[in-house]
Amino acid sequence: MHSWLKITCRRSSRKRAKVPAESCVSGSRLLSLFLEVHVGLFVLLAVVIGPSRDSLAQEPRPSVPKLVALRGRVVDARTGEPISKALVSLRALNLETVTGPDGRFLLPAVPVGTSDVYVTTVGYGLLRKKLNLQEDVELEIQLGQGALKVAEEITVTASPFDPIEPGIVSEHTLDQNELKNLAGVLLDDPLRSIQSLPGVASGDDFRAQFAIRGFGFDRVGLYLDGVLTRSPFHTVRDIQDEGSLTILNGDLVESVSFLSGSPPSKYGDRLAAVVNVATRDGNRQETSHRANVSGSGLSWASEGPVGSSKQTSWLVSARKSYLDWLIKKLSEDPDTASAFGFSDVQGKLSHRVSDRQQLHLMALIGFSGADESRRRQQLGPNSFLKAQADTQLFNLAWRFAPAAGVWIQSSLFHTQETALNRNRDGEVLFDAAYKQSGVRIDAARQWSQAHRLEAGFLARHLKEVALQRRFDFQLNRFLNRNAYRSSAWQPGGYLQHTWSVFQNRLALLGGGRVDRFGENGETVWLPRVGVSLAVSQRLKLSATYSQQAQFPDFSELYGEFRHPELRAERASHWNVVAEHQWSEKMRFRIEGYDVKVRRLIFSPFTEFRLVNGVLTGPCTGNVLRNGVHGYSRGVELMLQRRSANKLSGWLSYNYGVARFTDDPSGLRFAADFDQKHTVNLYGSYRLTQSLNVSSKYRYGSNFPIMGFFRQQGSAYFLSDQRNRLRVPSYSRLDLRVNKSFHFDRLKMTLYGELLNATSRANYRFTGINSIRAATGEVRLARDSILPILPIGGLTVEF
Numbered sequence: 001m002h003s004w005l006k007i008t009c010r011r012s013s014r015k016r017a018k019v020p021a022e023s024c025v026s027g028s029r030l031l032s033l034f035l036e037v038h039v040g041l042f043v044l045l046a047v048v049i050g051p052s053r054d055s056l057a058q059e060p061r062p063s064v065p066k067l068v069a070l071r072g073r074v075v076d077a078r079t080g081e082p083i084s085k086a087l088v089s090l091r092a093l094n095l096e097t098v099t100g101p102d103g104r105f106l107l108p109a110v111p112v113g114t115s116d117v118y119v120t121t122v123g124y125g126l127l128r129k130k131l132n133l134q135e136d137v138e139l140e141i142q143l144g145q146g147a148l149k150v151a152e153e154i155t156v157t158a159s160p161f162d163p164i165e166p167g168i169v170s171e172h173t174l175d176q177n178e179l180k181n182l183a184g185v186l187l188d189d190p191l192r193s194i195q196s197l198p199g200v201a202s203g204d205d206f207r208a209q210f211a212i213r214g215f216g217f218d219r220v221g222l223y224l225d226g227v228l229t230r231s232p233f234h235t236v237r238d239i240q241d242e243g244s245l246t247i248l249n250g251d252l253v254e255s256v257s258f259l260s261g262s263p264p265s266k267y268g269d270r271l272a273a274v275v276n277v278a279t280r281d282g283n284r285q286e287t288s289h290r291a292n293v294s295g296s297g298l299s300w301a302s303e304g305p306v307g308s309s310k311q312t313s314w315l316v317s318a319r320k321s322y323l324d325w326l327i328k329k330l331s332e333d334p335d336t337a338s339a340f341g342f343s344d345v346q347g348k349l350s351h352r353v354s355d356r357q358q359l360h361l362m363a364l365i366g367f368s369g370a371d372e373s374r375r376r377q378q379l380g381p382n383s384f385l386k387a388q389a390d391t392q393l394f395n396l397a398w399r400f401a402p403a404a405g406v407w408i409q410s411s412l413f414h415t416q417e418t419a420l421n422r423n424r425d426g427e428v429l430f431d432a433a434y435k436q437s438g439v440r441i442d443a444a445r446q447w448s449q450a451h452r453l454e455a456g457f458l459a460r461h462l463k464e465v466a467l468q469r470r471f472d473f474q475l476n477r478f479l480n481r482n483a484y485r486s487s488a489w490q491p492g493g494y495l496q497h498t499w500s501v502f503q504n505r506l507a508l509l510g511g512g513r514v515d516r517f518g519e520n521g522e523t524v525w526l527p528r529v530g531v532s533l534a535v536s537q538r539l540k541l542s543a544t545y546s547q548q549a550q551f552p553d554f555s556e557l558y559g560e561f562r563h564p565e566l567r568a569e570r571a572s573h574w575n576v577v578a579e580h581q582w583s584e585k586m587r588f589r590i591e592g593y594d595v596k597v598r599r600l601i602f603s604p605f606t607e608f609r610l611v612n613g614v615l616t617g618p619c620t621g622n623v624l625r626n627g628v629h630g631y632s633r634g635v636e637l638m639l640q641r642r643s644a645n646k647l648s649g650w651l652s653y654n655y656g657v658a659r660f661t662d663d664p665s666g667l668r669f670a671a672d673f674d675q676k677h678t679v680n681l682y683g684s685y686r687l688t689q690s691l692n693v694s695s696k697y698r699y700g701s702n703f704p705i706m707g708f709f710r711q712q713g714s715a716y717f718l719s720d721q722r723n724r725l726r727v728p729s730y731s732r733l734d735l736r737v738n739k740s741f742h743f744d745r746l747k748m749t750l751y752g753e754l755l756n757a758t759s760r761a762n763y764r765f766t767g768i769n770s771i772r773a774a775t776g777e778v779r780l781a782r783d784s785i786l787p788i789l790p791i792g793g794l795t796v797e798f
Contacts, residue, residue, distance in 0.1 A: 067109040072139030074103045074119060076644040078175070079160045081585075083143060083644045086121040087689040091744050098689055101645075119143060122692045122740045123177045123684075126747040126797050128286075145176035160642040161587055163257075165276070170261040170544070170575050170591060172197045176253075177648070181684055181694045181736060183250055185753040185793045186295035190253055191222075191246040194275060196682050197258055198638045198652030201675045201700050203730035204764045205785040206243035208233060211673035211703070212260055212273045213593065214632035214658025219550060221263070221270030224248065224277050225362060225395050226440055227413045228269065228460075234321075234342035234368035236387045237419040238430035238468060241766040241781060247344050247366035247391055249317045251290060251301035254280035260636075261593050262544040262573040265494035265513040265528050266442065266456055271550040271571045271597070279362055281350040282313030289798055295791040297321035297342075316347040324371070338375065342368035356401045364393040376424050381471040381478075384421040384429055392416045405446040412439055427478060432466040452498040454511075463487035464554040481620075484558035488519035490551070496528065505534040509544075517551040517568065524549040524568050543576045552601060561606045561623040569626070572596045585643040591636045597660075600628035604665055608771060608778075609708035610720045615776055630660035632671065649683035649694075669722040670704050677701040692738040702727040705765045709778065718776040727765055732786075733757045746798030752790070759788040 074086045082103025089096035090107065093115060099105045112134050119127040124143050131137065163171045174182070174193055182193035195202040195210050202210040209217035222229050231237075233244040259267070259274040267274045287304030299319040306312035324339035344366035351359045370387045372379060379385060397411040414437045421430040438460030446452045468482035496511030509530035516523045530544035552566040574594040581587040605619040634656030642648050656678070658671035677700065684694035704723035709716050711725055735757050740749040756762075762785045769779040 066112045068112055068133055069136045070107040070110045070117070070133065070139070071137075072105060072141060074099050074105065074141045074143055077142040077144040079644070080142075081160070081644045083121060083124070085645070085686060085689045086119060086124070086143065087742060088141075089118045089742070090115045091118055091742075092116060118742070120740070120742065120747055121689045122686060122738050122749065123180075160585065161581070161640075164255055164278075165257055165259065165264060169259050169264055170577060170593075172258045172260065174256040174258075175642070177684065178682070179250060179253060179256060181738075182682065182696060184295075184734070184755075185736070185751045185791045186755060186789070187245055188250060188292070188294040188296065188299070188793070189246045190248055190250040190256065190277075191275075193256065194258055196680050196696050196698060197260075198650065198680055199260055199636045199654040199656075199678060200258075200680065201654075201673065201678050201703070202698070203700055203702050203727060203762065205732070205762070206764070206783075208244045208246050211675070213595065213634065213654075213656055214671040214674050215272035216673045219271040219273075221267055221274045222277070223267065223274065224364075224393065225279055225360075225397065226409075226411060226442070227393065227395055227415065228436075229393065229415060230434060230436075231417055232364075232366075232391055232393070233389075234344070234366060235389055236340070236368075236370045236384070236421070237389050237432070238421060239384070239387075241783060243340075245296070245342065245368075247364060248277065249299060249301070249319055249344065249346055251292075251299065251317045252279045252315065252346050252348065254278045261575040261591070261595075262528070262530070262546040263548070265496045265511045265526070265546075266454065268458070268492050268494070268513055268515050268526070268548075269490070269550055271548050271569055272595075279348055280315070281360070282315035282348065284310045284313045284352075291796045292793065293795075294793045296323050311353075312349070312351040314347070314349050316345070318345045319343060339371040339373075340369070342366065358399045360395075360397040360399070362393075362395045362397070364391070366391045379424050381423055381425065381427070382429065383423060385424045387419070387421040387430075389419045390417070406444070408441070408443045410439070410441045413437070427471075428467065428469060430468050432468075433464070435463045437461050449504065450500050452500075454496045454498075455494065457491075457493045459489065459491040461487065461489050462554075466555065466559070468560070482555065482559045484554060484562075486519065486554045486558055488517060490515065490517050492516065507532040515549065515551075519554075519557065520552075520565070520567065522551070522567055524570075538581050540579045540581075541577070542579075544573070545575075546573045547571065548573065556601055556624055560620050561603065561618070563622050563624040566601055566624060567599060567626050569600050570598050586639075586641045589636075589638045589640070591638075592634075593636070594631065594633040596629075596631050598629040599626035600630070600660065601626060602628045602660075602662060604662065604667055604708075604722070607707055607722075608718060608768065609722075610718050610776060612720075615718060615771070615773055625664060627664045628660050628662050630658070630671070632656060632658035632674075645686065647683060647685050649681070652678075652680045654678040667722060669724075672706050672723065673703050674723075675700050675703055690740045690742070694736045694738075695734060696736075697733045698730070699732075700730045702729050705780070707768070709780070716778050716780050718771070718778060728763055730762050731758070731760045732762065733760075746796055748797075749795045751793040751795070753792070755789040755791060756786050757788060762786070 074083045075081060076083055084099055084101045084103060086099040087096060088105045093111060095107050097105045097107055110133055114130060114132050116128055116130050119141050124145050127143060164173055165171055179190055179193050182196050183190050184192055189208055191208045194200055200210050200212055232247045234247055235244040236242045255278045257276040263274040282303035284305045290301045292299040297320055301317040303315040306314060320343045321341045324341040346364045349361045353359060368389050372385050393415045395411055395413045397409060399409045401407045417434045419430060419432045423429055440458045442456040444454045465485045466482050469478045470481050472479050492515035494513040498507055498509045500507045512527040514525050526547040526549055528546035532542040534540050548571045549568040551568045556566055557564050575591060577591045579587055579589045601624050603623045603625055605623045608617055634654060636654045638650055638652040640650035658674040660671055661668050679699040681697040686692045705725040705727055708719045708722050709725050710719040734753060734755050736753045738749055738751055740747055764783050764785055766781045766783060769781050771778050
């Protein structure tokens, strides 16, 4: 986040100047290993760091001929809210104080001369600025949340609930503290933070993906700096029981916005929701570093200015996992333990051409791999021995503000995702490459308080090559299940106008989007309208209607169950929201939604099932159809408090029903990600300037076991009805404590977390292990997920 320092020297003229500051194991075994591995690191840090401020306080203070007063106020950089319990110190002089409830502080007797002032509190960055104190000084310090200190531009909002996206949207945002606490110590995954947001459902601890309102992650648009990504995960592709971890390191994240219904017209080619992740710029004032040890690996982030003009900044982050070593170390049978590891490098270079122009170059490169060599003798011909998955993303952006109220942003981007799996004999099981290149231009004009016009254009070229092979035991040879190579252009554009009247109490929105898919020549037109009314200063009502479309993937057009004539899936979103803001820090929100879908791509011929009592397996070739229609409707309640002090968090409940009908067969079934009851709870409390506690709780009545199954006693059998069985309900409580220590030149924060504190037994189903043809009995692959698990980590900032 951004940090500014405002200085007021107390003279008769009171001149002011503004100076920029810059799979599962037992919990006890893991705790023992964590202490064993990291105690040496703590000792080394203690030696390198030197004495803490408490020990320094024992040294004698030098006498000074003249003393001045240093006073001021510490506020949140985003909201302007005073921050209590923030530590303000002049460490070289052994002077420190803590801000009061109004954010104010006073050091009444400071020696004249040059001194470094440090300001920090747990959950916020470490601010350091050199001051030349010759007389009484008053400071106003805007302290930013997050990992590192960033550049000098700050957007101070009037409310902690102000949206990131303009217009009328169903939006939830995450600030830096929420993003860090919810990412978890074990994996430190920013996308997992979204799993705790209102209405979001996830019953699989091993996967970063989630569901929203009956739709899976494949129908959620994940945008990174305006670039639509498909699968930015560390994972093993083309297997049923894979886990996943987001490639993006949280140190680069500036903001996360989750649009759960009726996304704005600027977002296309996804049917349900949108996640918009914006990366931040580096610090243009000074160089900063951050080292982090989590439960899954090590990471390092650095940033700083380039040149004396400080018009250019850089930011680099790198991660390396030790999951493969950890799994082997903790396994009861290390000689047969699986191995999985990942590494990634991310960076951003920003240059201020002028006050109106900026250039940004962002790069993200990730590698992940799995090795089953220790289990070679147990593997069959269709099981991978070694697997590799790589991801790359490059984005060159230009931002230009030619006049007041006008801005233009254009970008050139390229993404690439590759995967290669081989079996024990070196045979290729899966070999795929997906590439995306394109250009995007967005523009907006606010020519008065009443009118805002947004428009944009996107053209991207998609290319995919895929080969999937499996061994046929009857034919005694490998067969190609998927083998295709295809490419297509997908252009699109949007226009949206917002008109505000009656002193902005009433806002009307109208616009739309058009997209075209070159592979099948289909063009879709997608309107969007909305209205918002501020009934009072505290109560706001809004309603939106929009249409969304999602074109078929190349795998659906040309894969194993291909149908080249598939068209885009369509959805119509209706959202009605009432929000009452009880105070500047607390609000209650209720939202009703109704999503009608049609032309969903599906076929019962892709799954094992019973037809007239006879077992029928999947068919290949021209199977998929645009044959499903249905709905997802429900209501979402949320109570939220967001503050720089004391308690922050939310409690939400979502009741939803998603039902589909396959028109060709007449089959009716619950959606694959239908979940009737969803509860998400998050709370965080800063007890002192160095101690913060938080917890999160997630409950879900859970999803159907996807497929045609019925249960008889403890046994499972094939059925002629789909999605009739359910995974047992999911419940998980996590507890966390953050403790920071302030040293002469750095800040160290220790993290302790207790996962699944109630030791709840949660499960996931990942497919079929075997089928008895004579009886139709099936063995389903069921995994238990995280048990109660203590974990720890640390972060050092300097």
